[in-house]
Amino acid sequence: MNQAVATASPPLFPGAPVHWWYRTGPYLNLFWLLVGGLVLLSASRIALVAWQWQRVTAAGLPGEIFVQGMRADLIVLGYFLAVPLALAPLLAHARTARLWTRLTAWWSTLALVFIGFLELATPQFILQYDVRPNRLFIEYLAYPAEVFGTLWHGYRLALFVTIAATIALALLVHRALAAASRRMTMWPSRVLFLTWPLLLLTVILQIRSTTAHRPANPAMFALSGDALVNSLVINSAWSVLDAVSAMRKEARSSEIYGSVPHEQVLAQVTSAPWLRGYRFPSTQLPTLHHQQAAYRRDKPLNLVIVLEESLGATFVKSLGGLPVTPELEKLKEEGWWFEQLYATGTRSVRGIEAVVSGYAPTPARSVVKLSLAQRDFYTLALGLGKQGYNTEFVYGGEAHFDNMRGFFTGNGFKNVVDRRDMHPRFEGSWGASDEDLFDTSLERLKALHAQGKPFFSLIFTSSNHEPFEFPDGKIALHDPVKQGVNNAVKYADFALGKFIRAAKQEDYWRDTVFLIVADHDNRVYGNSLVPVNKFHIPGLILGADVQPKHIRTLASQIDLGPTLLSLMGISSDHPMIGRDLAQDSETPGRALLQFDNYFAWLEGDSATILRPGQPPLAGRYDAASGDLTLDRVPPPQGLVDRAMAHVMLPSLLYREQRYRLAP
Incomplete structure (x- = not known):
């Protein structure tokens, strides 16, 4: 990364305006992770709700799905933001600008591709299980031969569309972030250390998403008597990650309902x-x-x-x-x-x-x-x-x-x-x-x-x-x-x-x-x-x-x-x-x-x-x-x-x- 990146980069195109979002400095790629994730998840939810409109309206939750859905999206994106943000005091400096820029660009790309892939896989999973991808999605990954055989013979078109769309998304995101990275500037260390605790606290509150005794979890978004509609409120990335977490605690799984002597x-x-x-x-x-x-x-x-x-x-x-x-x-x-x-x-x-x-x-x-x-x-x-x-x-x-x-x-x-x-x-x-x-x-x-x-x-x-x-x-x-x-x-x-x-x-x-x-x-x-x-x-x-x-x-x-x-x-x-x-x-x-x-x-x-x-x-x-x-x-x-x-x-x-x- 040249010195221009470490201090202030010239415009990509002479005479082009410098947009306000470039003022996010070393957090530019994380900013685009947040914005891109919200756009991607919102677009997916709009499409899913339109597809299942009859059941959504029967549950009486069209507006609430989008309001609470945005909240759920901010939670899962908060998890993805927290990891690189925790490293910012160590790496977001002029002398390590090249490493920080590449790290945040690749991390944001992988996060958005992961989110996008699961959203693309969601319609076919709903057709089979009438709910967003959950623990079954993880369990089947242990048997790639059987799963691929089923997909190839029964869902070949859906398989091709999902893979092609995921690849296209990966290329688009990577190119966009690579272009954005060339405009990234590093803040003085004093500014970084003053702002970082506030950003970290904001992301922690974003993940917690409530002032109640316990942080938000997928169960809080069960708003209706229809399991599918409830799953539309959250996103597939959170559903799968929550399933992974639950599987790690599965020996005590029944305690999720409460405790009994x-x-x-x-x-x-x-x-x-x-x-x-x-x-x-x-x-x-x-x-x-x-x-x-x-x-x-x-x-x-x-x-x-x-x-x-x-x-x-x-x-x-x-x-x-x-x-x-x-x-x-x-x-x-x-x-x-x-x-x-x-x-x-x-x-x-x-x-x-x-x-x-x-x-x-x-x-x-x-x-x-x-x-x-x-x-x-x-x-x-x-x-x-x-x-x-x-x-x-x-x-x-x-x-x-x-x-x-x-x-x-x-x-x-x-x-x-x-x-x-x-x-x-x-x-x-x-x-x-x-x-x-x-x-x-x-x-x-x-x-x-x-x-x-x-x-x-x-x-x-x-x-x-x-x-x-x-x-x-x-x-x-x-x-x-x-x-x-x-x-x-x-x-x-x-x-x-x-x-x-x-x-x-x-x-x-x-x-x-x-x-x-x-x-x-x-x-x-x-x-x-x-x-x-x-x-x-x-x-x-x-x-x-x-x-x-x-x-x-x-x-x-x-x-x-x-x-x-x-x-x-x-x-x-x-x-x-x-x-x-x-x-x-x-x-x-x-x-x-x-x-x-x-x-x-x-x-x-x-x-x-x-x-x-x-x-x-x-x-x-x-x-x-x-x-x-x-x-x-x-x-x-x-x-x-x-x-x-x-x-x-x-x-x-x-x-x-x-x-x-x-x-």
Whole structure:
């Protein structure tokens, strides 16, 4: 940097006016970071609000979104300004002018490109998850091959547009800041040291954005009962950075809703009607108890769980959805059919932890991916293994995805079969087709049966996953364009029906209980704070001597484990807090739903919603219409206590490593 930069630079063009913003001196690049960031984020918010105008107006917040949105933008930009500003007393001098100029130019460029990239990625993320990029955006980055395959086959145009626009933004910002840097002047050190504390204090207040006891956080901007509209108020950069921060604190994640004494948590949970009759003798393993099976059998039954990817009630006609699952509709008359079964979350790993471990949801990542749950964490496989069962997991993709292989092999699954062990006739971005998966499973079940030992097999499908690739000529298409979710569901249903028909011909059918259940719905969206209807999933238990029955009570995925053990004739010790519906499927039930940072407790038609940093909300859920209506009055304290206990307990058990069997 020449001497002109260190003191006063001549105009870029002779005779050109020197604009007032050049008086920001060494803070010129930071000034443009602030201004450019506000322009970029405001333009993005205007476009998003225009796109979602109907929901924004329904929430009654058009003006407030922009006012509070500007406040949120200033907060996130304050974080980006604070880092270089803290270095100003060391570097913003004439002798280090070149280093300071380059540092602030590159920092501002990277910050604006980061902000811009996330805003460009936001529309596609909203289409999938009905909310701005959040922790899911971060979690998927661990699996670039699968994510890129999905983007390439399903969102190629959006991918190209986002990349091209990001590159263009990077070039534009870099050139603009490079030009601005040539006009930067260094202030005398005396002026710098006098003004710097005031600027730093201003940025700190900008980040804090409130005079309240605690600084502003994303929860303060939840202004409506529509989660998407709330997310439009903030910006995607803050949403993602807040998710990163939350993931670092996830062992204590449930504390975002408040605090409850440990003994009160356990007392509330174990007072549930289906747990009152059990003894909990271990203080070290507080939920461990002995469950006596409702069915007494000389020889316990085998177990096969078919976990269907994204097969929500949306696609099941008898549950109020589309007529794209004719095979499942036929099968439901042959076993126990759940009419009001709800998933615990919106990710496959959340469904896995609930179905396979009976573990309740938390705001943290699923235990499938958490370090303290990678060994001796309770699963049905771990418990059945102690009963002499052979246990295995069969998946058409790469089993390392979402850390499934690590979690399963460390917690009772003796064998893992995935894409590498198959010879598929059709392979998509996510691996072997469901038909190839089930063909391999039929071979595996026959081999397990031949060993003369009881077995448990978990089969996880993947054809109903974006970009919805499946073989031609298998089904009559529901939609004219083949590669869509409705056709993918219909193919998954076709493959499932084919599998069950083949299994019925095998000797093990009469000795095996089959559970068919979804991990979650395809897309969870809606104008409710928690779109409860999108958590509704089908569930069916059939096989062996299971008689046809419709279970109409409210049920959760965490109820399936205890119910299956009871049907199989397995009396055992386990830590699951779910309900044994083989003992009682008539009395009222409950469901637990985790949606981003919101936790919903359903009991009858009442919904209690816990929110981070805010009071709980009460609502009414109409299962027939799928509508959630929020009340103006707070929820009854009893419902709040039950909700708090059930969201706090799993975090406590995980943190203290107490969700396990006795040594």
